[in-house]
Amino acid sequence: MxxxxxxxxxxxxxxxxxxxxxxxxxxxxxxxxxxxxxxxxxxxxxxxxxxxxxxxFPSKSALLFEISRSGHEQTLALVQDLTSGDGTPPDKMRALVEDFVEWHARRHTVARVVQYELEALPEQEFSVVAGLRRRIEQAFRSLIAEGVRTGAFTVPDEKTAARAVLSLGIDVARWYSERTRKTPRALGREYATLVLRMLGSSAE
Amino acid sequence: MxxxxxxxxxxxxxxxxxxxxxxxxxxxxxxxxxxxxxxxxxxxxxxxxxxxxxxxFPSKSALLFEISRSGHEQTLALVQDLTSGDGTPPDKMRALVEDFVEWHARRHTVARVVQYELEALPEQEFSVVAGLRRRIEQAFRSLIAEGVRTGAFTVPDEKTAARAVLSLGIDVARWYSERTRKTPRALGREYATLVLRMLGSSAE
The missing domain is CATH 1.10.10.60 (Homeodomain-like)
Known part of the structure; x- marks a missing residue:
């Protein structure tokens, strides 16, 4: 195929x-x-x-690891780039969700493989990828915490909120396809508005 | 294992x-x-x-189909039960998200199989399951539309909103595990609050 x-x-x-x-x-x-x-x-x-x-590549696992590692490193770079720097937490969150969603829509096939086959990684390789995943999640949590601190966001539980925002973006890879009529960019924009509402931001 | x-x-x-x-x-x-x-x-x-x-079972596919069909039928029954009947749209949405999330957390392994292996279904069986999926999605969309009509919800795009609510629930099956500290029920309650916010409800 x-x-x-x-x-x-x-x-x-x-x-x-x-x-x-x-x-x-x-x-x-x-x-x-x-x-x-x-x-x-x-x-x-x-x-x-x-x-x-x-x-x-010495093995099939080495190929999977390279695909998974590079996907996670690229995602982490994108997330760190958009969460650091100037800008209010709502502005940064909007930009982050827009790009994170667009990223998963555009690369939905490779993102699905990376997500679905995580447990097929050998133990050591898995822990490298798990470390990258923790840093990605941490960047989302820090931005939410920053917003809560400055009064821009109000959430019942920061960890659950971060999990939900990440989850919305990652799951795009599951359901998005070339047949989806909305472009990755347009979807990112709509999701950013939904996420800002979820975080209790008045800046949506 | x-x-x-x-x-x-x-x-x-x-x-x-x-x-x-x-x-x-x-x-x-x-x-x-x-x-x-x-x-x-x-x-x-x-x-x-x-x-x-x-x-x-005449084949491996028949087993997958039975697992997938029954999972989707049970989900559809749950969704139809919670979206029909009396109650305001926010009340029904809260109950729906609570149960839908709890359902995917409790049954995360089977739900993952059902989601990840959709495309392994033979064509005819796939279309049966796709029909059930459309009805599930339609029930979410109808409830959102009802809320928009009565002024309880305001969303930029009803289809995208329905997709996001469903996606949050389904993706729980990907990341939830027995090691997750939050119970399925507690997670469902927190997600319901996040969803009501996303839908612009003042009833969160």
Whole structure:
């Protein structure tokens, strides 16, 4: 099957053969899951031999880890960029939700693989990714806490609120598809308004 | 592996051997995915022979369909029960979100399987489940529309709002685990407050 994966998923991955293997792996993991995919399937889809695959990745798990790690690192960079710096907490939250939602809508296939196959990661790799996830969640919580402190937000429970905001964004990857009529950008804007309301902001 | 699946997932499924097969299938689908599971795996986990499995289910797909269909039918019954009847739209929405969230937290493993493996259903079975999903989503949208009509809710876009409310509930199945400190009930109550805010209700 051919999926419409964005062409700019991993601009920094070199050489091009490694990137091609990552694309092929995402397609196969998305279609039949990590456990039903063989390294041969991935190599064949990338137009390579299994031996050529091993030049770039020592195992199927290594491919999944690279896909998961880079996805989480990119997300963390986006989140840190938008939560730090100047701006009021509502302004920063609006920008954060807009981009976080757009990100998950545009990259819905790879984001689904990353979310659904978390537990397929080997223990050490899992803990690296879990660490990145904690930092992403922490950035959301800090921004909410900052808003509560300055009186811009009022929430019953900061942790639950952060969880709900993150959850709304991540779940976009589950249901968004090329058939969705709303663009990723438009969806991000509407979700940002809903989130600001959820956080008791008067700035929606 | 042994998961802590609720004992009351399918009280109506008879005979008990069929129910045991459904539990074994959920465990295996949750662990390695539908495509990497064999009917032999499921039969063995249920303490039966593959031939005995076929007495109850003609295929692995038939098992997935039964798990998915019954999950969606139960959810639809819950949603219809809570959105019909008397009560103001905010009261009904509060009760709906409380129960919908609790439902997905308690049954997180089976709900994950149902959501993650939707596209593994054969075409006809998929369309049956898609029909149930449309009715569930429609019930959320109708309740929001009723609230907008009576002035209890104000939302920028009813479809997006319904999507966000559903999404918050469904995504609980992804992240909730036995290690989550908040009980399903407590989480449902907090989420109901967040949802009423999102819908512009003054009744939170």
């Amino acid at each position: 051919t999926m419409s994966l964005p062409a700019d998923l991993w601009p920094d991955v070199k050489p091009e053969a490694a990137r091609r293997l990552m694309y092929a792996a995402v397609e196969s993991f998305a279609t039949v899951g990590f456990h039903a995919t063989t390294t041969r399937d991935i190599a064949t889809a990338a137009g390579m031999s299994p031996a050529a695959l091993y030049v770039h | 042994t998961m802590s699946l609720p004992a009351d997932l399918w009280p109506d499924v008879k005979p008990e051997a069929a129910r045991r097969l459904m539990y074994a299938a959920v465990e295996s689908f949750a662990t390695v995915g539908f495509h990497a599971t064999t009917t032999r795996d499921i039969a063995t986990a249920a303490g039966m022979s593959p031939a005995a499995l076929y007495v109850h």
